[in-house]
Amino acid sequence: MPLLQVKNLCTYFKKDAGALSKLFGRGTKIVRAVDGISFNIEERETFGLVGESGCGKTTVGNSVLRLVEPTSGKIFFEGKDLLNMGDKELHKFRLKAQLISQNARSSLNPRMNVGEILSEPFEIHKVTNYEDEIEEKVCNLLKIVGLSPDDANKYPHEFSGGEARRITVARALALHPKLVVADEPTSGLDVSIMAQVINLMLEMQDKFGLTYLWISHNLHIVKYISNKIAVMYLGKIVEMGSGEDIFQNPLHPYTQALLSSVPDVMSNKKERIILKGEVPSPINPPTGCRFGPRCWRVNSLCKSKEPKVVEIENCHWVACHRCKT
């Protein structure tokens, strides 16, 4: 049974219009951040979620952890219905599913030192009442992520970007969760530090048997670490499959454009697909296929009907009218 099952997840945000707009009939706007997403993650798997800003991938991560209330759809964690859980059960769920936020620095309270930050998970879940036990656990955590126990007295601003990232990883792993949603864990880091952090997270995965939902826009990294990848555009999954499928045989035009835009060292990409225009707003998505306005293969069917996610090849799904076998 997959660890996480997501079926038709929709998360909409209401953008309240001011009084004047309401007067003119332009009521409340709805931001369709996530609009009908389905996927499964098996235990110990790394599931990569790629897309550019505005595609809704961060919202997917937050919805799966119920940090943001989904509007509709179903989420099953270890077989249990997540959206209908009571408070107590939700509290227990938090023990098993953790978040590594996008910006490491700002996800650390600037007025708490590292020791306090890392003790917090233990204090919240009342793992133990004894201070020295908590201190011991904190020291262990720091050692596991490659920092020294002396760092427990320092404040977040005294650390570099890579070290701050390690602290957030330590915090997420404190309670030995099963699922870790890693939202852009390597953004803003230098190449060599990125490599260190990725190695660390892979090590942790092997050691603790973790399952990662890895959200990123860095295609090289996603290709390296993921077992399965899903590409998102404007709130929907446009293509999903294994690393080889996506990178060696991208079927959806957006995936192709995305892969071609990434600057590759030592490549001779003369033919570059340069997309026109910008990503449309999730408030008023285009009718029919959402990628239509920027797609070079668009036809009349694409403009009128939204394509469904269909399994084109074995374990390779695409949502595109022009990609039929």
Add this chain to the structure above:
Amino acid sequence: MVDNKKRNKHLLQILNSFKKKMHRQLKNIVRIFSIILKDRKGILGVTIIGIILCCAIFSPWIAPCNPYELNIINRFAAPSLKHLLGTDNLGRDILSRIIYGARIAMIVSIGGVSIAVVVGVILGTIAGYNVGRVIDNGILWIVDVIRAFPQIILILVLVAVLGPSTLNMIMVLALTAMPRYTRVARAETLSIKEEEYIFAAKSLGAKNKRIILKHIIPNILPPIIILAGMDMAVMIMIEAGLSFLGLGVRPPTASWGIILRDGYRYIRLSPWMIIWSSIAIAMAMLGYSLFAESLRIALNPKESIEKQAGV
């Protein structure tokens, strides 16, 4: 027996961690003071407040004479060796009265501001943290009603109704100052609420109470502290004003406002009372303002780093 031992060990640990926390806070305060003292404004501000505080705390030892001792024969005397600032309309030593007056000034300003801050911050964070529109709007409504009245008039009316006394004055000043803190606390809470570390705390499973106490309040304190510093200056002035109008401290208690009032009445006979009380009030306000300004620089990380580096 074993249970007792465990409990004692537990209590000891709580005490230990408390000590550690206090130690850290102390280090923090020392660091901030060292930044303040690198700047001329800061040194002046801290010195003035220091002097006034000393006068307030150690008045029985510093004051040369008894501030209540009447000596009508010697009234309206000019400054002399015996009475460094002269005597007032009842022959009392002005210097001693001013020194004792510092007590009233400090008690009223510190007391009033403290109550205003505590109540204001609690109400403001509750209102800002989205515990429900009803509560948020309710608190805002109360606060706005208080703010709708011109501050001076509200103070006058309340004091007139409740009767002049030190305690009443503190309460009233706190009430009229509170709305500002509620507003600031609410605004800061609203913006901090969206910060990623709050989100991270929620994802760990932290409940609202914990988030407010441990994450939000420590981070909204800087603007509140600075506001408090400036407010103390204002409160000294209001106290003086109230006492001047006879609505504050009751005579014969020595307060700067009362000295000012008596000096005003007898200005033709002796200017010294007005001069010295005005100087005292002005100095206190200056000291607090300078201190608040350097505190602002010290608490602003970017500016404080430049200051510390000596740039």
Add this chain to the structure above:
Amino acid sequence: MGKELLSIKNLIVEYLTIRGKVRVVNKVNLTINEGEVLCLVGESGCGKSTLGLSILQLLPKSGKIINGQIIMKGQNLLELPEKTMNEKIRGKEIAMIAQDPQRSLNPVFKVGDQIIDVLRFHEGNRDQRDRSTKNILQPSRRKALWKQKAINMLDKMGIADAGDRIREYPYQFSGGMKQRVVAAMAFISNPSMLIADEPTTALDVTIQAQIINLLKDLIKEYKTAVLYITHDLGVAWEISDQIAVMYAGSIVESANTESLFKKREHPYTEALLGCLPGNMMRNKTQKKHLNTIPGQVPNLIKPPSGCRFHPRCPYSMRICKEQQPILREVSPGHSVACFKKESR
């Protein structure tokens, strides 16, 4: 390429911090030729942004240029008075595109006004002459001329409906479009050199591709020399003719792009390029880990003795701890600062 345009000689820049003086740029020598794109590559804290800011003397209060010369068209820029720097150099001879487009534009002014502002500042002092009659233009005609120039520039940058969009405010533009506006402001005075400090780091991948394409076209058209500062090696490969790799305040390798990526002479360059996942894919069975550079970027307050990379270098020898290597040519057009490579 063309002849030498900008030459940096022995530049030393220090920052004053709480913990002491930090030498962020350490005796750097760099030359940019006309029409050439030189990419300055390095990780955070290596001093590349500081180098870019020093050229325009836009360092923060705590930064000081201790020594060195920056010579452009025969003049040492560091000796020019602030007024001349402002009027003749900044935004005119040398333009700059910064990293965050959000912070480069003033949110309370219309985009068109901000572009016209550049023209007003640099051309406003001279009297403009009408092309046909050679009479001095009235202020209103001048304004109209500038407005037209701004519209043309925005159009060239790929912003549709430029005529309408110049009346809009920055918040109405997306990140990529804001960067195009900034590029318009940079190129409108036809500068001989452009300093681009990580201009696409804050943008999405597909938008980054658009902007890089745009920059390539503009560079070809205006024949501007570019100092492109980035930490993204892929972008460096895409856009540059020459690359200089910086580490802890010094340039460790400098060569033409293809040569640098192929030969990777300096151990740091080699290690850096080795960290990239490239085309690797990790299977469940194969436990492959990424190559990393052991250790951390050195503390520049107390930098390591001798070569600053030696603590992390797999080839370090005794001399590396004692002396600092200087950039020396090891093959035509390819210089390295490394004792190991020199000894060959």
